[in-house]
Amino acid sequence: MGKGLLAGAAAVAVLAAGSAQAASTELRRSSADMRGLTFLVGGGVEGYTSGLRDQIDPGLAYGVTVAIKPTNVLGIELGYTGAISDFNDSRLLTTDTSGPDIVRNGAQAAVTLGLSATPLQPYVMGGVGLSRYNVRALAPGFQDDTVGNIPVGAGLRLHIGSFTADARVNYNFLFDQEFALTVPPSDVNLGSDETFSSGGRYVGTINLGATF
Template sequence: MKRTLFAGVAVLALWAGNALAQGGQESSADMRGLSVLVGGGVEGYTNTLGQDVNPGVGYGATLIIRPTKVLGFELGYSGALNEFDDSVPLGETSGPDLVRNGGQAVATVGLTAAPVQPYVLAGLGYSHYNVRNTALGFRDDNVGSVPLGAGLRVHVGNFTADARLNYNLLFDQEFALAVPPSDINLPGDETFSEGGSYMGTLNFGATW
């Protein structure tokens, strides 16, 4: 799945460069304003969580406001469907074992002001995890996160395409009780989880 995502980024960059070169779209590309994107890809976990939860399908929708060609602010919904590893006791059920639904608010900063634009992102997220069986060590819970990542955004006229990969630092690990906390303590009883999550997606939409 990771190879497919990286291949998609390469194809997207090559297609965009060719389209801009042939169509003279650079001056007319809509890079400011309001964008709406939908897409999908893969979501997985790292460290101890990665041993218990297999990579699965990720999907989402994003509303973006860009006051300049470089700076953007996003509000997004994201979800994922994952299966537990065979090593998790009582972890098998029909359909996905772990269902996540959540939202995030992030800021993006473009590394160039060109229509083919690499960028970095950071923000805050919040998700509800629904465990669909009696797998030992897992339960329903709400979890906060700090998404950090990078991507490649392409603007051709009103059309916008986006490929991104972000890593989520998870607050707490109550949905996965067997995962030990890290040594990074936060205010109150919260800690960062020793396992985090990653999500890579290809997204398509329009800018007005």
Template sequence: MKSVIRMGLCVAALWSGAALAGDDSWKQPYGGSGQAGQDEPRPVYRTVERGADTGLYVLLGGGTDGYTGQLAPELNPGFAYGATVGVKPSKILGLELGYSGGLNDIDLAGPGGAADGADIVRNGAQAAVTLGLTPTRLQPYVMGGIGIEHFNVRGAGQVFGFQDDTSGYVPAGVGLRYNIGRLLTADARVNYNIPFEQDFAPVDNNIGNGRYQALLQLGGTY
């Protein structure tokens, strides 16, 4: 008798489990609130604004070179070109080495200058620090450093008191950089170069007789 009762209880338990397994009404819909037949929620995508890139960057570009003070009426603004290799260990700080060149005509020599082509050919190199004002992809910044440059006077430039010379300068400027992902970096900067030990021109060697440069450079950050 006891064996029959035990067997009956086992059959009843197995029957109840099978009935529940075949009934889907007890299951909670995936991603729902527990109500049968409710649609699954759609995923929500959020756009995250990237900040300024960090890492190694390389820039190439061109612009204009001009002079101030007593040099302004004697030398016409001319074409400038440059290349920059730098690294940004953070979104704000940048360390760079740069090359810059310039081509200028002597204004006192009349139309066309004192020689065919540029009368003054300048080549220089500098080390600079950039400091971003914001950590954003479109980043204004300030810069400063130290450099050395060589002036080569061509044609009859010596007649007007100019001569070959190697001197130093302190670049100080502002810029605006935009990182388009890591494929393209655009950089526009304007800097004033304060000369020291400069003797290529017949003017006083002071802060007012300096050189300005505006460059637009394109490159990438890696």
């Protein structure tokens, strides 16, 4: 009889512990605001690849993102993206300027897809963007221009209550490179009249904000 009581008590304890753990997990999930409207502000580093890499040094990237998440895994974003960079002085003959040599201001729309429905959520993203390049230094072969881009990337997002933190890396395929006349404006033929640039722009940022 004593052994039966002990076994029963042990079974109840195991069930209680399992229920408590499940309740704790559910509480953590429910206490994190993963759905709704998210505001993020962040910064990081931006650089270029291919022929642009040797002429433009990596610089400071920054941005503001507004996202709506109708579910725990799907998000739709609109964002402002910007960066300031300097030309590689060993590659280009430029005049001295106060401040950055080239300033980029842009906007993008993107879709994010979470790989889990947990408060610590890895995700992938893709979208379309448009940037205006303003060349401040007098540099042969560079000019102001507007360039379209396709951003693709991945990130890790953390939700704690309404607080949201996001770390992201993305690569931007450029429609052309006409702000840099020293490299082919569009050197990848996609067939018909469509062309693309082999050069691109990479961005890594850390973003902080809240979800409501």
